[in-house]
Amino acid sequence: MSRADFTDKPLRVPPSGSRVGRRSALRILLRRPEIGSLIGAVVVIAFFWVMAPTIRHVGSISTVLYQSSTLGIMAVGVALLMIGGEFDLSAGVAVISSALCASMFAYQFSTNVWVGAGVALVLSLSIGAFNGWMLVRTGLPSFLVTLGTFLMLQGINLAITRLVTGNVATNDISNMAGFDSARAFFSSTMNVGGADVSVSILWWVGLVAAGTWLLSRTRTGNWIFAAGGNATSARAVGVPVQRTKVALFMGVGFCAWIAGMHQLFAFDTVQSGGGVGLELEYIVAAVVGGCLLTGGYGSVVGAAIGALIFGVVSQGVVYAGWNPDWFKFFLGAMLLLATLVNMFVRYQVDRK
């Protein structure tokens, strides 16, 4: 239809052309949720580029990326969940639960390790489904529900491992059937341009791409934004909010399985007490990446940049020859800085 049909009484006289195509590139960029983390990443990389020259080596870059990927894989699921309006405090120990389950199942029943990995996948998805189901059935805040599962899983990890192995760690499974192919799949490294690049970086990139596609290009993505932004409104127009939330928790479960399998096949054994505190690092990565703590806004790419900042800072402190104690300080400062930049930029853009 032509514009002449409806311009007899416009509220505002628009410039010529359809507003569908009328967007300035800079405004689009500034309105992206990742903008704060992008600025933060540039600042942090520039800072350590100058202060810690070792970080410039190809090998160091690959180490930084590896460090980022171990966090970043989980940050994908956690960011999607946060955009959907919920937290998962059990995400850190759930990684260990998954790894313990795969290792002990395969070892105790002398199966191929792939069978153990399969059982662990079922367990991880079930933990996610349980979190989601509890949330939608009881209406309790996710903070409480997942704090409960966090403590429960932490206890189960220690107790069951002690019960089964009589130890705090699982037995070495590196000589079991299927181990080599599983390691190749989850934890191999390949030589790219003189640097050892871990396959977990590929997993990370793949998950970020898939998560971004899901969020911005699919109906499910639309529902995730709506469920986190305003669940009541979303329900009123027919969005299956509860199903979406359960699926998001299961998504975190899937990421925990990938991360858990990577850990298991990289180190052959699993320490049953691990994972505590990591759940907050995932949340930090998502928030630094521009995900709104209250839901309804954010991006998966942002969370990936958040994870990258993590990797740069944690390795940068080491390469600069400083005491690693400083790492947490930098992390906290980054969290505040990125969040403030996000807030400031959005305010400036919206004011225009």
Add this chain to the structure above:
Amino acid sequence: MNTVNGTAAIVELREVCKHYGNIRALDGINLAVRPGEVTCILGDNGAGKSTLIKIVSGLHPHDSGVVRVDGRERRFASPREALRAGIATVYQDLALVALMPVWRNFFLGSELLIGVGPFRRLDIAKMRRIADEELNKMGIDLPDIDAPVGNLSGGEMQVVAIARAIYFGARVIILDEPTAALGVKQSGVVLKYIAAARDAGLGVIFISHNPHHAYLVGDHFVVLNLGRVELDAPRSQLSLENLIRQMAGGAELRALEHEMHRS
């Protein structure tokens, strides 16, 4: 079929009653909503306005009486069923997600998809174009269809919700106090679009407790009081003064006026 004024009513209520426990919320309500007409339902708090829309929009069933849509008796089990019959309700909270872009809100819950299998995805270009066109048809021109709905004014948000209801096949739209939370100028914006929807041939049920707003766009006026119809008149038989008087309590007000009158 009721054919007063020459046009058949889309929605018609005959002697509809509704009780909540032993509280009589609605008692013998008669109402006809015709295409191209704005039917205003006015009344004080507790007069039964919300109960009435809940019945028409399918949220609550009625106890007795008859609800007809296109001349056929209906009893809606859910809002979705009412929606399928072409009756859409725009509630005060509008069912919009503030942080999402205008076009995503427009199609939320009824997204257009292209592609097959795992590559089934949102038809973003088409949705943006349609949302843009539909809002233009309503005469509203937003600076940016990608802006979050929350950045729009209260009046503009109402219009987005109304345009969405019309696009998805509504023949009757129920507007629940659309001007209640708005300033004078924004109310004007919404009233203009109510008139636009009427001119597009829709039946509009406009719930309000503001007789001034109602009189600006209304074709037919129903004043409720304690669950009963106190006044049911077409515009031609009613002046604004009379409507205000009825709203304010009619006979009660006259008595009060007499009492308060000081020479």
